Amino acid sequence: xxxxxxxxxxxxxxxxxxxxxxxxxxxxxxxxxxxxxxxxxxxxxxxxxxxxxxxxxxxxxxxxxxxxxxxxxxxxxxxxxxxxxxxxxxxxxxxxxxxxxxxxxxxxxxxxxxxxxxxxxxxxxxxxxxxxxxxxxxxxxxxxxxxxxxxxxxxxxxxxxxxxxxxxxxxxxxxxxxxxxxxxxxxxxxxxxxxxxxxxxxxxxxxxxxxxxxxxxxxxxxxxxxxxxxxxxxxxxxxxxxxxxxxxxxxxxxxxxxxxxxxxxxxxxxxxxxxxxxxxxxxxxxxxxxxxxxxxxxxxxxxxxxxxxxxxxxxxxxxxxxxxxxxxxxxxxxxxxxxxxxxxxxxxxxxxxxxxxxxxxxxxxxxxxxxxxxxxxxxxxx
Numbered sequence: 398x399x400x401x402x403x404x405x406x407x408x409x410x411x412x413x414x415x416x417x418x419x420x421x422x423x424x425x426x427x428x429x430x431x432x433x434x435x436x437x438x439x440x441x442x443x444x445x446x447x448x449x450x451x452x453x454x455x456x457x458x459x460x461x462x463x464x465x466x467x468x469x470x471x472x473x474x475x476x477x478x479x480x481x482x483x484x485x486x487x488x489x490x491x492x493x494x495x496x497x498x499x500x501x502x503x504x505x506x507x508x509x510x511x512x513x514x515x516x517x518x519x520x521x522x523x524x525x526x527x528x529x530x531x532x533x534x535x536x537x538x539x540x541x542x543x544x545x546x547x548x549x550x551x552x553x554x555x556x557x558x559x560x561x562x563x564x565x566x567x568x569x570x571x572x573x574x575x576x577x578x579x580x581x582x583x584x585x586x587x588x589x590x591x592x593x594x595x596x597x598x599x600x601x602x603x604x605x606x607x608x609x610x611x612x613x614x615x616x617x618x619x620x621x622x623x624x625x626x627x628x629x630x631x632x633x634x635x636x637x638x639x640x641x642x643x644x645x646x647x648x649x650x651x652x653x654x655x656x657x658x659x660x661x662x663x664x665x666x667x668x669x670x671x672x673x674x675x676x677x678x679x680x681x682x683x684x685x686x687x688x689x690x691x692x693x694x695x696x697x698x699x700x701x702x703x704x705x706x707x708x709x710x711x712x713x714x715x716x717x718x719x720x721x722x723x724x725x726x727x728x729x730x731x732x733x734x735x736x737x738x739x740x741x742x743x744x745x746x747x748x749x750x751x752x753x754x755x756x757x758x759x760x761x762x763x764x765x766x767x768x769x770x771x772x773x774x775x776x777x778x779x
Contacts, residue, residue, distance in 0.1 A: 399425050401668075402450075402482045404503060405494035406430040407438040409599040410517040410543060413660045414492050415442055417668060420676050425668065429482035431495070434458040436465065443470075450485065452478035476502055483507040490668060493518040494543070496601050498721060498767050501525055505760070508532045515667035517543035517660075520725075523614045524718040525763050526621030540622065541667040546615050547622060548663035549641035549654035554623070557646070565619055566643040566651070568635035569695060572606040575634065579699065585738050587731065604728045608741055609695075613706020617717055620710055627710050632703060634693040639682065655682055702742050705749065714754040715766045722767040723748035726774040735778055744774050 405411045429450035452473045483503040491507040493500045493516040500518035605611035643653040657680045697704040709720040727744040730736045
């Protein structure tokens, strides 16, 4: 039986990871969890699995949790606590399902302890891919992607030679506003933006899907994860989201991975890799019922956040960290009804324009740039 640390236990991916663990209870033991401050969502998980270690966002949440639960796990706080449970000696797998750059340091430390890492935290590679992959190579750790797109590419490349890749083709649903023109986006609401046509996800990632920043971060993630130049990574619009991504090889043959619009499939793949286990909560595809699949060119003019991501990735250095932190802060402002939907991309572009790139930054520089960018974006509101 393998022991798991789950970072981001109350988020969408975290909850679906718990569903997989529940189905495979003879294979896995949930030893440690981290979540923010939503005790109400966390309590059923805590009572069901009784993890020995719990990490929460702040001291207030810790005090409230201590008054509520009826057993005595070790409860820690903040990023230090996450790093602690990501490096526990008896933990085999660390699932990084937190949102944002907060997942970076625990991932780096887990790599150094040679943990198996399943990650849905694309911001980790988007902000510091050069550092993460350097450490992964140094310690011989394979990062197993939970994002459906990268899990698809990982499967398509199994047994293949990476020097024979012609291009990676990442599919995109188009998000909540895929059929709206730029003019029609002027007055869209938060409620509108949170209605994703295919996937059930958390609020932040659903907004990122609507702006296409989610896909942009996936492009940067794919660049680092598979060591492929940006000019060999394409994004196409695929409305059904049944093909999760594809790989074209030099002989122009294309391999595609298909699956239902359900994150439990790639989660299970990462947890059980290299085995494939039968699991009843993962639905199969009936291609006869589907009938047709559709593909369209992805317009960088219609989705400028995707272009910004390509630009940031090609600039390199600290620019991807600026892209990510500006986006996180702008999306938070939108979720709190402080700015309009289109202001998200305006704020990101402004932050990038005002940034002076630091080449080959260390971790402390990335953290400083992350924090200063967030402060700058906040100031744009005024």
